[in-house]
Amino acid sequence: MTRLVPFCRALFLTSILATLSACNKGGGGAPAPSVAASAPAGAASTPPVGVTTVTAAQRDLAIELTATGTVAPLSSVDMRPQLTSVVSRVHIREGQFVKAGELLFTLDSRTDEAKVAQAQAQVARDQAALADAQRQLTRSRELLAQNFISQGAVDANQAQVDAQTALVASDRAALAAARVALGYARVTAPSAGRVGTISVYPGSAVQANTTTLVTITQLDPIAVAFSLPQRHLADALAALPGGGARVSATLPEGAGKLEGRLKFVDNLVDPASGTVKVKAVFDNGAGKLWPGAFVNIAMTARTLKDAVIVPQAAIIQSARGSIVYTVQGGKAEAKPVQLVHAEGEDAAVTGVRAGDKIVLDGRQNLRPGAAVTERPREGAAAASGAASAPSKKASAP
Template identity: 50%
Template sequence: MKKKLVLALAGVLIVAVAGWWWSGSGDRAASQAAKAPAAGRAPADGAPAALVTLATAERQDVPVTVQVNGSVVSLNSVDLRPQVTNTVKAVHVKEGQFVKAGQLLFTLDDRADQANLARASAQQKRDEATMADLERQYKRSQELVAQNFISKSAMDATLSQLEAQRAAVAADRAAVQSAQVALGYATLRAPIAGRIGAVNIYPGTLVQPTLSLVTITQLDPIAVSFPVPESNLQDLLAAARGGARIEALVPGRKEPLTGVLNFVDNTVDPQIGTVRAKAVFANADQALWPGQFVATRVTVRTLAGVTVVPAAALMMLPEGATLYVVDQAGTATRRKVQVLHTFGTKVAVSGLEAGERVVIEGSQNVRPGGKVRVDAKAAPPGTTGVTPGSAASSDTPAPRERA
């Protein structure tokens, strides 16, 4: 009997405890449900507000640039060769030396040329003396003909001899000039200013026209040749007419070098669809070297006063590029835009006004017409803060996905 009484009391106690616990849980659930709208975690319609990061669209001028790899080329490069077969008498430069235009580089053995010039000069003087004697004879013949001491035919014979001698003197003068030219081949001077390459010629070396003595390369100014896609050809031609500035990004230098676009090729390479262009750079410090590869950047045009947003805001859908625009009430609206130009991490678009806020993180959870709440802690520099009327959350946003 006592055992049954104890079991009955235990059953009543268990039922009382269960009722008390159930009543408390219901009160806590009701309390949390009452607090949820105030915290901004669920709006009145029951749909949760998506956690997002916003950025504000800006208006600015955007330069349209084309960046490609180019190669440094010299504007002038001369392969110096002798014009005659001769022996090197003296070398006046060292390899790697900078020379000026007209500077003496090599001297060849000129003894034979000196002798030829002396012989031609002596022949010219002898014929000039003979010509002077014939001129005096012709002058006396004219006086004697006037006095009827000699016949006119004798005077004409003297004139013929004089004319022949004048021709001989003219030939002698040409021979002297030829000998001087040949003598000039014995000295080789720099035709341009530049840097000397390797010198493998020494005094006593027998050289001939087929042998290269040295190469002279101009370094200042210097040019950079680079290909430009044919889609940018018209913009490139317009930029060339306006004297576009070209930037060369040289490894090891913080600031790019600036040059002037001065040449666009007259044909497009059909194999790769590019056109060759060339820009000239001042190179007093030899930052650019012939054959070096550098990254070049040319501004072909400028988009004035366009709307710019982070590229992360764009969603590529079948109907085109779209993004979510959030109003002051925190409502997201999907809008179709047109991409004008992409540069770095930003993009210039049309169909959006400056000052409008767009979703750059968390768009995978946003629905058109739905509410959003801003994660202030996850907002990167330059993005908006907490949306008015909503609470900030420290929840970690989901990884970004394209809608």
């Protein structure tokens, strides 16, 4: 048994050598290709990546800010009486538009009319006393010239005239105050606007500076209040001296669109939200904007002149920052870009030039230096097919 094992080993080695000799003879003596030698051939046969491209354009790009604004009147006045009285007559109706100075209410003024008459009578009495004092002074001066009275008597008459003059002035001031109080019986509109709900009627008792008679709201022009991010504060302030930035207000449910101007920037940035309150003023002759309503606001903060525009979808966020792939000489080239502003589907960037071919579809399969082949975009092909369909139908027999 011990002699059989070395014999088997020798027989196994002899068979392996014979097999290798036969393989060399069948292959004509050529060495077998190695795996390392076949790798470059596989790499050279990698097909190019199909991509779609767009051309980077150069144009002005308006920076549009959108927000939700609240319509607010430029003025809204609660009309309250300045005296305690009773309403005698209401001269307006609810919802009416009034002009500045138009009569709204008349209050019971009989008491104030009596006070005015009393003040007028007091003025007349004191004027008569002043006239008598002036005559006495004139007579005393004549007697002094004839040495019939002393200088002291003349001085006394002069003091009486001065006191009576001051009393007449006081009476006239009291008469003017009485007339002011009488004027409070006529309640007039301080500014033009629309009348709201009337809360009193003829015969209603009203308290001075307490009872609200009606509210008058100015509707034309009208303001819209909204908030701007802090980063656009400098743009808003710079636009104010030139008439304000252009602002558009879109009404809900397709009710229309109005154009206005930015007119006010608040003096405080809200630290909680990082925004500043602003107001834009709109012409509202048609009455489309109503106080308290919500509208969609779009404001042109500023315009980027001659910006290079690429599709926002073409920008790739990599570990080293934002890049785009361009096609040059049939190969993909990665270029770092800096995003300046994004507006809808467009983005203003730096790092590429106008006219560069920017890879849009297929960018996820690219590596720098990869071979590419351009193919038409699906939307363009569909549009081309839709355009040619009618002509084919027309040529059919």
